[in-house]
Amino acid sequence: MxxxxxxxxxxxxxxxxxxxxxxxxxxxxxxxxxxxxxxxxxxxxxxxxxxxxxxxxxxxxxxxxxxxxxxxxxxxxxxxxxxxxxxxxxxxxxxxxxxxxxxxxxxxxxxxxxxxxxxxxxxxxxxxxxxxxxxxxxxxxxxxxxxxxxGITVYSGLRHAGMRGGQEIGVIGIGGLGHLAVQFAAKLGNRVTVFTTSPEKAEYAARLGAAEAVIVGRDGSPPQKPSRPLDIIIDTVASGKDYNAYLNCLDSDGVFNLVGIGNDPIPLSVFAFQDKRRRIMGSPIxxxxxxxxxxxxxxxxxxxxxxxxxxxxxxxxxxxxxxxxxxxxxxxxxxx
CATH class of the missing domain: 3.90.180.10 (Medium-chain alcohol dehydrogenases, catalytic domain)
Structure with missing residues (x-):
């Protein structure tokens, strides 16, 4: 053929x-x-x-x-x-x-x-x-x-970070990965907070099921803390951000999962995840x-x-x- x-x-x-x-x-x-x-x-x-x-x-x-x-x-x-x-x-x-x-x-x-x-x-x-x-x-x-x-990247990433239902889930970035992560997290019974640089994308995420949006600067400046501590954050961007600040948005035993592909080193303070027994992980497809x-x-x-x-x-x-x-x-x- x-x-x-x-x-x-x-x-x-x-x-x-x-x-x-x-x-x-x-x-x-x-x-x-x-x-x-x-x-x-x-x-x-x-x-x-x-x-x-x-x-x-x-x-x-x-x-x-x-x-x-x-x-x-x-x-x-x-x-x-x-x-x-x-x-x-x-x-x-x-x-x-x-x-x-x-x-x-x-x-x-x-x-x-x-x-x-x-x-x-x-x-x-x-x-x-x-x-x-x-x-x-x-x-x-x-x-x-x-x-x-x-779809499989964010779904598997959320599952292996411990997503069940009835949780507080954060999604960094509303793009090709993030807009699907919002849908999987919200439609499987979780409250979703998005971190995005654009008010327009925040409105779009709300239509997809997000309950809260945190607008962050494009310069990688620290995000404002959401109204509730998060059980899971899935990072679909994976570069150019204050990782310690995002870790501090997690609840005790919270999980930060990187699924976006980035080559930059990740500077971390041990206190950002040690004091609250938080974890950081990566996930492929x-x-x-x-x-x-x-x-x-x-x-x-x-x-x-x-x-x-x-x-x-x-x-x-x-x-x-x-x-x-x-x-x-x-x-x-x-x-x-």
Whole structure:
């Protein structure tokens, strides 16, 4: 099968047409006719080779949703015609301690979709079917794509920070990750406080279910304390802030979880977390079981990303919009 895709042939270059062949399927292979594919900053980082390890040409797209058109002989949980999604992770060893604990996302041999294979910016893609997830009927394909990356990142991060329900949850940043974190926290029964630099974003967060907003300066100045101490703060920005001040917004035994990607060192005072037995942690994407759980909850409670759609032919426009932080809040390419 010949695939018509878009690829970056060198770091930072615009996407150009690229063709490749999908060979005979075997084992757990799954071939998907792509209907839509999200574009996030991680795609840009790989296209620009900011993190190293990219193999060019790079076909981006790790938020792909489409129809199963071919299956390997080892696949029993999917059938032709199923609508499935593929996220950041496309493989793992499935035999190490992490995998056997159900933490495939932390496997040392985990494979990122656009680093180890061609992504979803094409009419077809192939993937290990064990990392292709059925999309519930209640979710539109275009909206489901960003949930496969941003959605699972914040959902898993909140869960592993201890979110249950009936808690005080803080969300730093109302962007591609933050606007989904507000929805998951609020619609699963928690009171949400947002920290944002924009009154307009604070109003938007209130429409998503946030109960309180703290407006912070863009210069990283300390935030004003919210009206109630928080059980969890999830940081979707992860740079340029007074971390000790945010830790002091937490209640005793509170948890500060970093899910946004940042490279800056984090200066911390031991007193900010020792006196109240607070904790600071990081969290990557979620496991396969969490992905299925998250998609089900999103369909049940109407948790959807705000998206801007672009025709496939306008992929470079979408890339530039994401580079310039102009997208509100997730960009999605439509293939059909």
């Amino acid at each position: 010949k695939v018509h895709a878009l690829a970056a042939y060198a770091p930072g270059e615009p996407l150009r047409p690229f063709e490749y062949e999908i060979g005979a399927v075997s084992g757990f292979d799954c071939v998907i006719r792509v209907q839509s594919c999200g574009l996030c900053h991680s795609d840009i980082h790989v296209v620009d080779n900011d993190w190293g390890g990219a193999t060019f040409p790079v076909v981006p797209g790790h938020e792909a949703v489409g129809e199963v058109v071919e299956l390997g002989p080892g696949v029993t949980h999917l059938k032709i015609g199923d609508r499935v999604g593929v996220g950041w992770q496309s493989g793992a060893c499935l035999g190490c301690r992490d995998c056997l604990r159900g933490n495939e996302q932390m496997c040392d041999a985990n494979q990122a979709t656009i680093l180890h294979q061609y992504g979803g910016f094409g009419d077809y893609m192939t993937v290990d079917s064990r990392f292709a997830f059925p999309i519930p009927d209640g979710l539109a394909s275009a909206a489901a794509g960003p949930l496969l990356c941003a 979620g496991s396969r079981s969490e992905m299925i759980e998250m998609l089900g909850l999103a369909a049940r409670y109407g948790i959807v990303p705000q998206i801007e759609t672009f025709a496939f032919e306008r992929a470079n426009d979408a890339v530039q919009h994401v580079r310039d932080n102009k997208v509100r809040y997730r960009a999605v390419l439509l293939m059909d």
